[in-house]
Amino acid sequence: MIDESFSMGSTLFHKRDPKVKLIGAAAISIVLALCSSIVVAGIGVIVTAILLFLSKPAPCLLFKRFLQVNVFNLFIWITLPLTYGGGETMQFSFLNLSLDGIRMAALISLKSNGILFCFLALLATSSTANLGHGMEKLGVPRKLTFLLLFSYRQLFVIHREYQRLQRAAKLRGFTPKNSLHTYRTYSYLFGMTLVRSWNRGERVHQAMILRGFTGNLIPLDQPQPGKADYFFLFTMLFISLLLAGLSLMPLTL
Amino acid sequence: MHISEGILTAPVLAGGTVLTIVGTAIGLKKLDYDRIMTVSLLSATFFVASLIHVPIGPGSVHLLLGGLLGLILGWGAFPAIVVALCLQTIFFQYGGMVVLGVNGCIIAGPAVLCGLLFKSMLSGSKKKQMVAGFLAGFCSIFLSAILMACALYFADSGFLQVAGIVLASHIPIMLIEGLITMFVVTFLLKVQPEILSINN
Known part of the structure; x- marks a missing residue:
């Protein structure tokens, strides 16, 4: 999608x-x-x-x-x-x-x-x-472009993560209906995605600190x-x- | 919940853009590089939430979960939501470049407000936590729908009835968002409570 x-x-x-x-x-x-x-x-x-x-x-x-x-x-x-x-x-x-x-x-x-x-x-x-x-070069604050670039980078990972959890739910016979059970299941699925992305964020951050990250992203293609x-x-x-x-x-x- | 391009007039577009710039600036100021990775991950998660369709009646709605993001990030939710909206514009052309300011203000403003308002209730009893979750989800959509209706009305008073239809059609979404935010909050408090106390 x-x-x-x-x-x-x-x-x-x-x-x-x-x-x-x-x-x-x-x-x-x-x-x-x-x-x-x-x-x-x-x-x-x-x-x-x-x-x-x-x-x-x-x-x-x-x-x-x-x-x-x-x-x-x-x-x-x-x-x-x-x-x-x-x-x-x-x-x-x-x-x-x-x-x-x-x-x-x-x-x-x-x-x-x-x-x-x-x-x-x-x-x-x-x-x-x-x-x-390009936005950064045009004067958009660096933190904001950083947020944009990293969200973009992680978007696909998180979407896959969510799809994986959703597949697991389907295999257990989950069919969405208009019920409290459905809403609770979706919430837990999303909650789990959130927990995973949170922990992934910590790990990525630590890895970047180890590689000497100072808040600068240098594109190879300039x-x-x-x-x-x-x-x-x-x-x-x-x-x-x-x-x-x-x-x-x-x-x- | 996006206003499309081409509907609003200059004063509304300018007002929304100014408010979004101010909100984003405050959010970015409160955000240091130690937390930026977490915020970008949550921004991406917020984007993914908008791809989740939950059944309601004969149709389905996609989740927004701004209230939840507000509870987790406080002011940091403002830039996070603006970035997610920007990505939605780039990928799906939902909203647009010129109305990004107004859309940002409509969604991120209430999210931050609800987060700040109901955050303190999370340290209370279990019942209080559930109420806080429900109210954060419910009120953020409620306020967003009202802001959206106001933006339409201020753009052109002929939109009054359209604004009414928009407001009414968001009532079921408010309830669903309230319920889902409540369940996610109780889940997070059980599984990884530190997510909800990032500001402490």
Whole structure:
């Protein structure tokens, strides 16, 4: 379930420096998140979709992510037209739909998909480890990036540990139901995972102290941004400025 | 329990981000390098908790266990939860980069508050410990749901009814989280009580 399939690849997006991609993704996402015009959000979706297309993601995985985000949008489409209120309404058989609600739902769907595309094209094309180191270079506190990198490192171990305990429970004939017994079993399973990860944490910490750990993590791969990276950054910032400029223009929608 | 990208407005996003930065800064300040490994492990465990689906009625919900993390780590739960949310964004695109601040504030704030409030009850009788566990789990989700509803309402008053639906749909989750946190707390106190007294 936990994988980083998007980060495998060799397109120009995969080759860019993570720092540059972080700045670009932040700029475009913030502009899209703040825009309040459907036209600008629509243009944003088209631009980010082109970026996503250029990063050549695996179609099946892409569809899965797309579905995940849009299940929530479906909820918005069901609820907002009925509950949003506002002046204008539209009669649709026996339902009284609010036009403002429909407009809001469309805006939210466009914005959330645009930001998703931007995220997948720019950030998911780097591994979490590279992003973590990139964040540190961009000024995120070292303790926080350390927490991120180590949680990421241990995540898979703990997930396996939990699955092992879960398998053991299944072999003993445990079938989840709506009962207190089920909740207690899940709690004990999780409690045991917690105990194991706690003890693992102590051991890892001791091992690192023995190896002279001082709070510094030195990545073996330390890419320096080159000309292509700066050009990429310039393009991303240009796109976000363009979108920001458009959203400041008086558009009717 | 995430607010998706594209829903909130600038003031709510900015407010949430500022609060999360402050909370994370306090948490990091209280965290020294001796404990950082434990906190990262717990942060990863918190992430794994969100993959555990517990049956409820005809469907299932995933665990959150913020209250439990608050009980164990106190202020340290703030950066731990923010990191776990960040990983969820990277892996599954739940929430997002811009709303990370608001989501962090919604989940980590109540977790830390409940942890600090109910921690002292853990040194009492067995009944008191169980009540502390239940309340930590229950109240953290309760407060998170209220914060989430407020964030939606402040973003746009047209979201009032959606916020109500969100709040109502969290009632069963509060009960489940309360029960599970209670059982995990009693389990930990039996098996490895030092986990729950890291701050002492």
